[in-house]
Amino acid sequence: xxxxxxxxxxxxxxxxxxxLHLPEDLIAYxxxxxxxxxxxxxxxxxxxxxxxxxxVRIANEHDVPVVPRGSGTGLAGGAVPVLGGVVVAMTRMxxxxxxxxxxxxxxxxxxxxxxxxxxxxxPHGLRYAPDPSSQRICTIGGNVGTNAxxxxxxxxxSTVNHVLGVEVVLADGTxxxxxxRQADVPGPDLRGVFxxxxxxxxxxxxxxxxxTPLPHEVRTMLAIFDSVEAASEAVSAIISGGVxxxxxxxxDQEIIRIVEPQMHVGYPLDAGAVLLLEVxxxxxxxxxxxxxxxxxxxxxxxxxxxxxxxAEEREGLWEGRKxxxxxxxxxxxxxxxxxxxxxxxxxxxxxxQVNALADEYGFRCANIFHAGDGNLHPNIMFNELDEGATExxxxxxxxxxxxxxxxxxxxxxxxxxxxxxxSYMEWIFSDADLxxxxxxxxxxxxxxxxxxxxxxxxxHGCASGxxxxxxxxxxxxxxxx
Amino acid sequence: MTSGTVxxxxxxxxxxxxxxxxxxxxxxxxxxxxxxxxxxxxxxxxASATEAGLAVxxxxxxxxxDLGRPIDRYDVALDMRGLDGIVDYEPADMTVQxxxxxxxxxxxxxxxxxxxxxxxxxxxxxxxxxxxxxxTARPGAWRGHMPAARDLVIGMxxxxxxxxxxxxxxxxxxxxxxxxxxxxxxxxxxxxxxxVEASFKLVPLPPATRSFAVRRPSVRDAARLAIELRDAxxxxxxxxxxxxxxxxxxGLPDDAHVLxxxxxxxxxxxxxxxxxxxxxxxxxxxxDDAPPGAWDLLRDLAGSPDGVVLRLGVPATxxxxxxxAARGLRGxxxxxxxxxxVVIHAPAIDVTSVRVLRRNVEAExxxxxxxxxxxxxxxxxxxxxxxxxxxxxxLKRQFDPTGTLSPGRWEVGL
Numbered sequence: 042x043x044x045x046x047x048x049x050x051x052x053x054x055x056x057x058x059x060x061l062h063l064p065e066d067l068i069a070y071x072x073x074x075x076x077x078x079x080x081x082x083x084x085x086x087x088x089x090x091x092x093x094x095x096x097v098r099i100a101n102e103h104d105v106p107v108v109p110r111g112s113g114t115g116l117a118g119g120a121v122p123v124l125g126g127v128v129v130a131m132t133r134m135x136x137x138x139x140x141x142x143x144x145x146x147x148x149x150x151x152x153x154x155x156x157x158x159x160x161x162x163x164p165h166g167l168r169y170a171p172d173p174s175s176q177r178i179c180t181i182g183g184n185v186g187t188n189a190x191x192x193x194x195x196x197x198x199s200t201v202n203h204v205l206g207v208e209v210v211l212a213d214g215t216x217x218x219x220x221x222r223q224a225d226v227p228g229p230d231l232r233g234v235f236x237x238x239x240x241x242x243x244x245x246x247x248x249x250x251x252x253t254p255l256p257h258e259v260r261t262m263l264a265i266f267d268s269v270e271a272a273s274e275a276v277s278a279i280i281s282g283g284v285x286x287x288x289x290x291x292x293d294q295e296i297i298r299i300v301e302p303q304m305h306v307g308y309p310l311d312a313g314a315v316l317l318l319e320v321x322x323x324x325x326x327x328x329x330x331x332x333x334x335x336x337x338x339x340x341x342x343x344x345x346x347x348x349x350x351x352a353e354e355r356e357g358l359w360e361g362r363k364x365x366x367x368x369x370x371x372x373x374x375x376x377x378x379x380x381x382x383x384x385x386x387x388x389x390x391x392x393x394q395v396n397a398l399a400d401e402y403g404f405r406c407a408n409i410f411h412a413g414d415g416n417l418h419p420n421i422m423f424n425e426l427d428e429g430a431t432e433x434x435x436x437x438x439x440x441x442x443x444x445x446x447x448x449x450x451x452x453x454x455x456x457x458x459x460x461x462x463x464s465y466m467e468w469i470f471s472d473a474d475l476x477x478x479x480x481x482x483x484x485x486x487x488x489x490x491x492x493x494x495x496x497x498x499x500x501h502g503c504a505s506g507x508x509x510x511x512x513x514x515x516x517x518x519x520x521x522x
Numbered sequence: 523m524t525s526g527t528v529x530x531x532x533x534x535x536x537x538x539x540x541x542x543x544x545x546x547x548x549x550x551x552x553x554x555x556x557x558x559x560x561x562x563x564x565x566x567x568x569a570s571a572t573e574a575g576l577a578v579x580x581x582x583x584x585x586x587x588d589l590g591r592p593i594d595r596y597d598v599a600l601d602m603r604g605l606d607g608i609v610d611y612e613p614a615d616m617t618v619q620x621x622x623x624x625x626x627x628x629x630x631x632x633x634x635x636x637x638x639x640x641x642x643x644x645x646x647x648x649x650x651x652x653x654x655x656x657x658t659a660r661p662g663a664w665r666g667h668m669p670a671a672r673d674l675v676i677g678m679x680x681x682x683x684x685x686x687x688x689x690x691x692x693x694x695x696x697x698x699x700x701x702x703x704x705x706x707x708x709x710x711x712x713x714x715x716x717x718v719e720a721s722f723k724l725v726p727l728p729p730a731t732r733s734f735a736v737r738r739p740s741v742r743d744a745a746r747l748a749i750e751l752r753d754a755x756x757x758x759x760x761x762x763x764x765x766x767x768x769x770x771x772x773g774l775p776d777d778a779h780v781l782x783x784x785x786x787x788x789x790x791x792x793x794x795x796x797x798x799x800x801x802x803x804x805x806x807x808x809x810d811d812a813p814p815g816a817w818d819l820l821r822d823l824a825g826s827p828d829g830v831v832l833r834l835g836v837p838a839t840x841x842x843x844x845x846x847a848a849r850g851l852r853g854x855x856x857x858x859x860x861x862x863x864v865v866i867h868a869p870a871i872d873v874t875s876v877r878v879l880r881r882n883v884e885a886e887x888x889x890x891x892x893x894x895x896x897x898x899x900x901x902x903x904x905x906x907x908x909x910x911x912x913x914x915x916x917l918k919r920q921f922d923p924t925g926t927l928s929p930g931r932w933e934v935g936l
């Protein structure tokens with residue numbers, strides 16, 4: 042087997058223009074939004090399902106791995122070609138194949154940008170509900186791969202709840218539909234289990250999504266608190282009051298002081314924490330929900346509540362939230378984004394523990410996260426040039442994940458396991474659990490060829506120390522959560 | 523691995539033995555019926571049965587045993603109703619962890635005390651067990667307006683045929699750790715493993731509901747009105763088009779109807795009702811309260827043990843045509859707009875007609891499944907369609923290589 046033969050076969054099948062193989066071209070495809078690096082042997086840009094099938098078959102013939110890739114915004118190293126092979130970059134397949142407003146579905150290619158689909162739906166009074174903070178750049182295919190969430194997951198659910206069917210190319214190069222154009226296709230929910238499989242079971246080549254109507258009215262509020270603990274108490278109080286807002290996002294003082302001077306969106310600099318809250322529906326329902334939310338916040342000690350009075354104000358509040366992580370990049374030479382989940386009621390104590398741990402380790406930690414879901418995103422700021430800082434940050438990250446697990450939570454809410462968290466899987470799953478997950482992989486015929494060394498902690502040729510694995514997962518500026 | 527005779531007495535404690543003739547499936551009784559009290563007993567039973575080469579059919583309240591192909595072998599009835607407790611319920615987290623043998627009715631009563639519910643309204647009613655609810659994953663009228671059980675399941679414990687007990691997901695509402703095997707077992711009819719416990723994200727019970735019926739001169743008119751009502755984006759929990767024959771069963775006049783349920787605050791329902799009235803009057807219909815129990819009657823009909831029940835996945839714009847086709851076969855039919863599903867109940871339908879119906883809906887990208895019917899019909903209508911049969915077969919070989927669990931229920935022989 043030679044590399045030249047692989048490149049030649051790929052170029053013959055997909056066309057010279059759609060295959061990259063020179064080292065200077067491959068560099069850009071060595072990493073995603075983490076900084077783990079590994080060089081692929083080739084990057085291909087298929088234009089159709091048949092191209093994807095061809096690329097997979099050729100990779101099989103040459104016995105090299107296949108790694109699917111969207112926009113490369115992943116935060117767990119899921120698109121890094123650790124063992125080389127062929128990166129299948131889906132960015133050229135970006136057609137909205139069908140937008141059927143009467144039946145409220147859209148069929149899209151995987152390279153369609155999330156926000157582009159939103160924009161296409163809007164004139165029909167519809168939306169595609171999942172809105173990860175990276176929606177300006179992330180692809181629907183990538184969203185399927187990670188079962189992406191976002192600020193509105195609280196009420197609207199994650200990607201899997203909006204995907205009706207996916208066309209996938211399996212390990213042997215055959216294409217098949219899982220699910221379909223309607224919900225509740227009979228049989229084991231293959232569509233459901235494929236969502237969030239991080240490109241280890243196959244490559245998604247088309248997606249049929251359900252669209253939902255735009256609400257009559259949206260009300261966005263900012264509740265200002267003196268402490269994270271008080272804001273955390275408010276989150277549970279709001280929801281146990283019988284109202285599930287469509288979004289409950291928290292920003293702590295550290296992140297407010299990073300975001301506000303850069304973005305000027307109106308977050309008070311002296312607040313201990315703010316909650317960004319949103320309710321939607323008929324005007325009458327919005328009024329009732331908002332009143333209930335306000336009462337719960339006041340009860341929990343909110344010192345002020347502001348309501349966005351215009352679309353611009355609302356967008357400003359959201360811009361500060363969605364651009365928050367990017368702003369950290371301008372404030373610290375390096376930072377490490379964590380993604381953990383705890384039961385909502387454990388938020389107050391867990392937030393205290395997270396901040397105490399960061400203090401103990403001597404790092405600044407900014408929290409900007411999906412409080413309603415109990416989905417934390419501590420961002421640990423540091424300078425990798427300080428001796429030993431990187432190791433200590435990784436150690437701190439591990440300790441924070443431990444806190445989440447011990448509180449009855451999980452090690453990732455929306456970013457995925459990828460490379461980053463493989464070695465944490467044993468904290469929450471037994472050998473038998475992991476063995477049953479391996480059975481799924483084998484049932485799909487994927488073995489180790491699709492995106493090797495991802496998700497499961499075991500794998501051929503993937504052994505590496507945890508520290509070495511984690512080292513690469515220090516995010517670069519310009520990422521989103 | 524041992525060989526020869528297997529002593530099942532340890533796996534089948536005497537106090538869990540039940541009368542086998544009480545567990546017939548398609549007229550055949552098993553050799554043994556057992557109602558375990560613990561998940562370890564279930565695991566032991568499966569391991570022993572697998573070793574002995576016996577076929578096990580897990581079952582809850584036995585409401586959907588004629589969904590899928592007639593099983594090839596039936597030695598052991600595994601009655602799941604012995605595991606019927608709530609493991610953990612934290613109302614403030616809005617999550618519940620529940621054993622698979624608990625009925626939806628019992629769970630609903632428990633959650634209602636805290637103003638919460640699992641918004642599932644499957645046929646034939648709330649007597650389904652939680653395991654059965656997930657294993658069959660049949661939609662009701664709320665589907666599409668509310669998240670379904672398959673959307674709300676956040677974790678699961680499953681007993682595999684080899685006797686291992688395995689978990690996926692967890693107890694938090696947002697979680698992408700590892701493969702979501704709880705989704706794989708959803709809809710699998712217990713053929714890949716036996717669900718012993720599930721965790722769900724819950725939603726608040728609506729403060730109030732109102733149901734309406736609108737009489738229309740034809741199914742087509744009713745479907746058109748239903749689409750207008752859908753597009754009004756109201757706080758709707760159910761929106762269905764009902765053929766005259768089905769309307770008559772609900773105590774309505776023998777005409778096509780739209781059935782609508784609104785759910786939310788009283789104040790919002792008041793406003794929504796007036797919007798509904800605007801839409802219906804504009805299209806020339808009058809708005810009446812739905813007859814009491816109308817939705818439950820529809821569920822009963824969809825879960826009817828007699829005759830044939832078909833469920834078809836069709837786009838909203840094809841619901842009227844599909845209902846009309848069903849009427850041509852002397853079926854009683856109705857369609858749920860948001861789910862894109864049409865249910866047909868008929869005393870009998872011949873195989874050819876079912877095949878024609880299936881071909882027509884598949885041409886539109888839809889599907890047809892026989893939800894209940896005589897074995898002769900279910901034996902020839904592949905429940906999976908053709909698309910994923912190979913994949914389901916490959917998964918079956920991984921999860922149940924000896925074919926212990928309900929062998930043949932999917933047409934994916936080993």
